Amino acid sequence: MSRTDLITLIDKYLNAETSLEEEYTLKREMMRSDVPEEYHYLKEVFSYFDAEKQHTEIPDFDNPANSASGQARVISFSWIYAAASVVILIGLFVFINKNTNTFDEDTFQSPDIAAENAAQALEYFSYQMKKGTDPTLKNVKELDNLNKYIAIFNQ
Amino acid sequence: MNYNQIFNEEVFPLRDKLYRFSQSIVRKNDIAEDVVQEVLIKVWDKREDWKDWNNMNAMIFTITKNLSLDKLKSKNNQLRPIPEGYDTPSETRGPAQKAIAGDIHQIIKQSIEKLNDIQRMVIQLRDMEGYTYKEISKMTDLTMAQVKVNLHRGRLELRELLQKQL
Amino acid sequence: MRNIILSTFLILLFITGAKSQSVNDFITKYKDDPSFTVVNISPKMFSLISGLEAEDMDPDLKAALQNITGMKILTKESDGTKYFSEAISSIELNKMEELMSVKEENSNVRIFGKNNGKDALSEVILLTGDKESFVLMQITGAISLQQLSKLSGTLTPPGSN
Numbered sequence: 001m002s003r004t005d006l007i008t009l010i011d012k013y014l015n016a017e018t019s020l021e022e023e024y025t026l027k028r029e030m031m032r033s034d035v036p037e038e039y040h041y042l043k044e045v046f047s048y049f050d051a052e053k054q055h056t057e058i059p060d061f062d063n064p065a066n067s068a069s070g071q072a073r074v075i076s077f078s079w080i081y082a083a084a085s086v087v088i089l090i091g092l093f094v095f096i097n098k099n100t101n102t103f104d105e106d107t108f109q110s111p112d113i114a115a116e117n118a119a120q121a122l123e124y125f126s127y128q129m130k131k132g133t134d135p136t137l138k139n140v141k142e143l144d145n146l147n148k149y150i151a152i153f154n155q
Numbered sequence: 156m157n158y159n160q161i162f163n164e165e166v167f168p169l170r171d172k173l174y175r176f177s178q179s180i181v182r183k184n185d186i187a188e189d190v191v192q193e194v195l196i197k198v199w200d201k202r203e204d205w206k207d208w209n210n211m212n213a214m215i216f217t218i219t220k221n222l223s224l225d226k227l228k229s230k231n232n233q234l235r236p237i238p239e240g241y242d243t244p245s246e247t248r249g250p251a252q253k254a255i256a257g258d259i260h261q262i263i264k265q266s267i268e269k270l271n272d273i274q275r276m277v278i279q280l281r282d283m284e285g286y287t288y289k290e291i292s293k294m295t296d297l298t299m300a301q302v303k304v305n306l307h308r309g310r311l312e313l314r315e316l317l318q319k320q321l
Numbered sequence: 322m323r324n325i326i327l328s329t330f331l332i333l334l335f336i337t338g339a340k341s342q343s344v345n346d347f348i349t350k351y352k353d354d355p356s357f358t359v360v361n362i363s364p365k366m367f368s369l370i371s372g373l374e375a376e377d378m379d380p381d382l383k384a385a386l387q388n389i390t391g392m393k394i395l396t397k398e399s400d401g402t403k404y405f406s407e408a409i410s411s412i413e414l415n416k417m418e419e420l421m422s423v424k425e426e427n428s429n430v431r432i433f434g435k436n437n438g439k440d441a442l443s444e445v446i447l448l449t450g451d452k453e454s455f456v457l458m459q460i461t462g463a464i465s466l467q468q469l470s471k472l473s474g475t476l477t478p479p480g481s482n
Contacts, residue, residue, distance in 0.1 A: 014314065016306035020285060041317035048263040049283045056178075058171050059188045064199035065162035107360045111369035114362050118370065118392055119382050121360075121458060125447050126472035128430050132421040 001029045003036070010039055158202040165211060166198055172284050173219045179279035180223035182268050190226055194219045216294035220276065227272070259321060266316040274309030277302055342411050344446060344459045348395045360394040367391065367462075381471045388441075389462035397455045405429050405450020408457055417446065420466070427451050434464075441465055 001009075009026050012018045018026065030043045108114035170191055177187040177194075198215055208214045267275060273295075280291045292299045342350075351357045362370075371387050397404060409431070417433040428451030437443035442465075447458040 014307065014310050016303040016310065020287060023282075038318060041314065041321040044259050044321055045263055045282075045313065045317065048260050051260060052175070053283050056171070056175055058174055059184075059191075061167075061170050061188075061192050061195055063163070063167050064196045065159045065167070104361065104363070106363045106366050108362065108366065111366060111373055114366045115370040115373055115378075115386065117360060118362055118367075118386055118389065119378065121392060121394055121460075122382065122385050122389075122469060123472055124456070125445075125458060125460070126469050128447055128449055129421065129432060129466065129470060131423045131430055132432075 001025075001033060003034070006030075006033060007036065007039075010042065158199075158205075161205065162199055162202070166215060167195070169212070169215060170195065173215065175283060176216065176276070176279055177219050177223045179267075179275050179283075180220065180272055181227050186226050187223070190219060190222050194222055197222075210293055213290065213293035216280075217296060220295055224272065262320055263317065266313055266320075269316060270309050270312055273297070273305050274312065277305045278309045278313075281306055342413060344393060344412055344457065347408060347412050347457065348393055351395060351397075356397055356399070358394075358396045360392070362392040364390045379473070381468065385465070385468045385472065388464060388468070389460055391459075391461040393459045395455075395457040399453065399455075401450035401453060401455035402427075402429070403450075404455040404457075405448060408448055408450075408455075412446075414446070417444070420445070434466075437463060 006026075006029055009018070009022060009029070013023060013026055027046045030039075030046055035043055106114070108117060173191045173194060174187055177190040178184065181187050181190065194215065197218060205211065267278065270278065276295060277291055277297075280286045280294065281288075286294070288299050288302050291297070291302050295302065297305070348359060352359045367386070367390050414433050417435050419431065420434045421430070421432040423430040428449065430447075430449045432448075433446045434442040435444040441463040443463065444459065444461045445464050445466075447456065447460075449456045
């Protein structure tokens, strides 16, 4: 492209009269031809646009279509129920298999399974106990009693 | 096609463009991030209205534009004006410093930020994202003539700002 | 005639139900109702548990388990508030110290404990109830709340899937 043609094209560009194809040609020509001093800035501007487009760091956006609505809210409650339902499932299994169990009889025959369930129960207990120290909850009573027992073992 | 598929194929992939677009208006990365996340959620929540949108792409950009401008208004005090001389390279910089590409890009970036909102927006959509005048007109609620006028003025102003510096 | 017997029986049941019960009585009352889940882990089982080589178990959890001699749990996955109220009013809790009570809009948590005369608790009872679930848990042994408070409080026990 001749120098005159290039300058004509630049003028057209500045007047916002170029088509997308012409702008593409202009950008390409600017990279390869000898650009008049006064338009060096434009070369840099084009290279800036290219660089920005390619190198903008795009944050990780949540895709609302993939996180089924309300899921987040459900999760915050679900672990209580999850625990309860695991216990219930195991319990149901035991109930179906052992209709005759009287209450003093052990629910689990295997110490491993019993240990897992006991551990889970303790974790649940701990979780509930921590509610007592949660500053965001109102209506927490009798915390002193709880702290007294915790403090005893701190000593 | 269900909503999920449409969203995943037509809306979510736009997030890069929307982010850069919002950035061009609000000029702050974290605010642009908030805007785009909000737009994505908003568009998803309105999925039942999609069938009434003539041009989904344009509609999403319009929502992004409006939300960005809202943020700009509500955060007006923090966002502008960029104080004169703030972080701008002094005129006395030598050629060696100019040669650093990052530095030049910084100067260009600051000059673009000095344009008014509309000029910045149309330059962003045209020169960076490569949309047609017609598409830009739909996205920004401007007439085609207004798009061109603003593009023209913005480009002239950039020349004004940069010719001296580079 | 049959109705009278039935109603007398129901009234009797109501009266006895309204009287103070032990946790054991309360659980026994519901143990055959399939909507409830009952778990009992006996002292004998806990002695077996303490002999387990559970290497992958969290040490804090392991330590807590060592001091426990019995555990009874009754849970139901609905009508939590109703059974919570029933348990609070019918289970004999006078001799116990209330350690904690959290009352939120739709959920209640209460913890009671019995001092063993030394520094630990010989028994703790946890009651929780909300719209969706009811939990009654009784733990006996030499229970250290300090030890329990060290647990992560997550609900997936180590070593289980």
